[in-house]
Amino acid sequence: MRHASGMPRLLWIAVKLFDKSVDKATWLETMENLGKEFEVHFLTSWRDRPPAISVCGRPIRYFPQYGIGPVRKATRRLLMRREARRQIAKVSPDIVLLNCTSNRRMLHTVVNACRHEGAKVVLDVRTLPTTDQKDHAWTVFGKSLVFASRHFDGVTYITGEMRRYCIERHHLPGHPSAVWTSGVNPDLFQSGNGCPNGGVFRLLYHGGCISASRGLGCLIQALDRIRDLDVRLTLLSSLRERAAVEWIDRLAIPDRVTLMDTIPYRQVPEEIHRCHAGILPFPACDVWNTSSPIKLFEYAACGKPVIVTDIPAHRNILKDQPFAFFASDASPEALAVAIRKAHAVRDRFPILGQAARQWVLAEHTWACQARRLGAFLKQVLES
Numbered sequence: 001m002r003h004a005s006g007m008p009r010l011l012w013i014a015v016k017l018f019d020k021s022v023d024k025a026t027w028l029e030t031m032e033n034l035g036k037e038f039e040v041h042f043l044t045s046w047r048d049r050p051p052a053i054s055v056c057g058r059p060i061r062y063f064p065q066y067g068i069g070p071v072r073k074a075t076r077r078l079l080m081r082r083e084a085r086r087q088i089a090k091v092s093p094d095i096v097l098l099n100c101t102s103n104r105r106m107l108h109t110v111v112n113a114c115r116h117e118g119a120k121v122v123l124d125v126r127t128l129p130t131t132d133q134k135d136h137a138w139t140v141f142g143k144s145l146v147f148a149s150r151h152f153d154g155v156t157y158i159t160g161e162m163r164r165y166c167i168e169r170h171h172l173p174g175h176p177s178a179v180w181t182s183g184v185n186p187d188l189f190q191s192g193n194g195c196p197n198g199g200v201f202r203l204l205y206h207g208g209c210i211s212a213s214r215g216l217g218c219l220i221q222a223l224d225r226i227r228d229l230d231v232r233l234t235l236l237s238s239l240r241e242r243a244a245v246e247w248i249d250r251l252a253i254p255d256r257v258t259l260m261d262t263i264p265y266r267q268v269p270e271e272i273h274r275c276h277a278g279i280l281p282f283p284a285c286d287v288w289n290t291s292s293p294i295k296l297f298e299y300a301a302c303g304k305p306v307i308v309t310d311i312p313a314h315r316n317i318l319k320d321q322p323f324a325f326f327a328s329d330a331s332p333e334a335l336a337v338a339i340r341k342a343h344a345v346r347d348r349f350p351i352l353g354q355a356a357r358q359w360v361l362a363e364h365t366w367a368c369q370a371r372r373l374g375a376f377l378k379q380v381l382e383s
Contacts, residue, residue, distance in 0.1 A: 005039040008381055011093035011119075013084060013110065015100040018044040018060070019051055022208060023294065025265065025366075026126070029185055031055045033370030038377070041091050043084070045076060061087060081109040088113040095120040095377055097156075101144045102129075102137060111151050120380050123148040124156045125166065128287050142170040149175040154380045156180055156373060161312045162290040176383070178376035181317075182294035183366035184301045188266065191303035191357055192273035197347050201229060203307070203339070204275035206236030206268065207295045210259075212243045214288075215281030215309065220247040221332035222281075222339060223256050229343055231256065233279075236271060238262040272302040276349060277342055279307040280314065283330035289313055301360045303353035307338050321359060323352040 014027060031040045035056035043061045050062045063083050065076035084106065088096060096114050098121065100106050107123070114121040125145070129137040145166055148155055154176040157163040163177060195202060210216045216235065223233060235245075238261045248257045263271065272278065278299030282288040289312045296314070299306050305323040308314040309330045318324040327338035345352075 007037060007039045008094040008378070009041070009091065010034065010038040010095055010097060010377065011041045011043065011088065011091045012097045013087075013099065014042070014044040015080070015098075015103060015106060016045060017047040018062075019046045019049055025185070025294070026182065028053070028055065029183065029366035030180075030370050030373065033367045034374055037374050041087075041093065043087050045080070047072075077103075081106055084110055085113045088117055088119065092117060093119050095122065095153075095381055097122050097124055097377070099124050099126060101125060101141050104140060104144050104147065107144055107147055107152075120153040122154045122156060122377065122380060123152050125162060126158050128162075128165075128290060130287055133286075145170050145172055149173050153383070154178070154376065156376060158182070158292045159290055159313065159316070161316060165286065165290050176376075176380065178372065178379075180369045180373040180376075181364070182292040182297060183364055183369040184294070184297035184360060186301050186357075186361055186365050189269050189272070189298050189301035191301075191353065192269070195274070195276045195349075197349070199230065201231045201343050201346060202275040203231065203233045203277055203279045204236065204272060204299075205233070205279050205281070205295075206271065208237060209239035209241060210235050210237050210244050211239075211241035213241075213283075213285075214244075215283050215330040215335075216241075217244040217247050218283075218330050218332045219279065219281040219335055220244065220253070220257060221251065222335035223253055224251045225332060225336035226339055226343075229340070231339060231343070232258065234258045234260055234271070234275065236260045236262070236268075268298065269302055272299060272304060275304065276346060277305045277307055277325075279339075280309065281307075281327070281330055281335055282309055282311060282313070284309070284311045292317075297360055297364045300356035300364075303357045305342060305349055305352045305356060307335075307342050309335075317364075321355070323356040323359070 034040055040056040042055045045063045053060050063080050065072050096119055098110050111121050129141050131137045149172040156178050160179050248254055280293055291313045307325045310326045310328055325338045325342040327334040
């Protein structure tokens with residue numbers, strides 16, 4: 001269907017607390033790029049304060065909620081399905097893209113509302129549950145995928161590894177699918193002045209929580225194994241798990257690790273430019289193996305080599321890129337070896353950084369990912 005805009009109408013529904021989300025760029029950047037070919041509308045949740053943001057010239061729509069604390073959370077969940085039906089009827093989209101794998105009733109509501117309005121519907125899978133695999137969240141996740149595979153018009157996955165994992169683990173029936181990953185805005189994350197080749201060797205980790213599950217405790221321990229090198233690490237996040245950061249005091253290396261509070265998104269490139277390389281020490285587990293590391297693209301777009309663990313999420317996209325220094329695993333010993341390898345060739349970082357940025361520009365920008373997603377949505381509309 002063509003609307004006044006002359007483009008198919010997309011309603012994107014993300015069941016997440018948008019004001020608390022650390023990855024708003026995924027939605028905002030992708031939608032702005034999709035806006036070149038779709039009339040985009042966005043519906044999402046909030047916890048403390050709904051950001052007054054417009055997407056493609058239209059204000060973000062929010063699920064209603066009332067009261068404070070537990071009452072606010074309860075009313076949000078209670079009213080969510082009714083609001084989804086109302087917005088689908090009001091917007092009259094040609095296609096709905098839904099982010100929700102933790103509420104099966106919402107999936108039923110959305111697909112029924114779309115069928116009533118004659119709209120197509122696609123489920124977008126960005127992450128696995130982060131709880132223990134015995135937790136009920138995994139059961140809900142699996143049943144949501146099975147339902148979407150049978151009743152939705154398609155499913156998109158954040159990585160090919162995620163698609164393979166979901167299909168094999170949950171024995172999903174055949175269904176139309178596509179992969180679109182994380183990306184970066186290369187106009188915001190640009191190459192800057194390189195750090196001096198001599199003197200202190202500076203590493204940066206930013207984003208998410210500074211936690212043991214992300215390998216940060218082991219990374220701090222790795223610094224203790226390279227005391228002969230003048231290496232400094234900045235950990236950029238206000239979310240800190242004691243089990244990870246306590247290693248700074250236990251090893252008596254507060255002069256080698258800087259804890260920095262979260263900063264506005266647009267200021268992140270400036271901090272990246274203060275370092276020689278970015279580092280992602282994620283251990284091998286289902287959640288990280290199937291992920292798409294947005295921070296990796298941000299480091300590379302700024303012309304920085306990267307030190308990464310050898311997990312599918314990193315190896316599948318980096319392969320044998322010369323600007324990537326792989327740690328065999330997430331142990332302190334392996335991370336220390338990888339840091340040493342990078343440090344030994346720091347004089348080549350300007351050339352390696354140029355290669356990193358060119359790699360990003362080729363297929364890892366938000367514009368590239370929006371084209372992939374948009375092509376699949378059009379395919380679904382034409383089917």
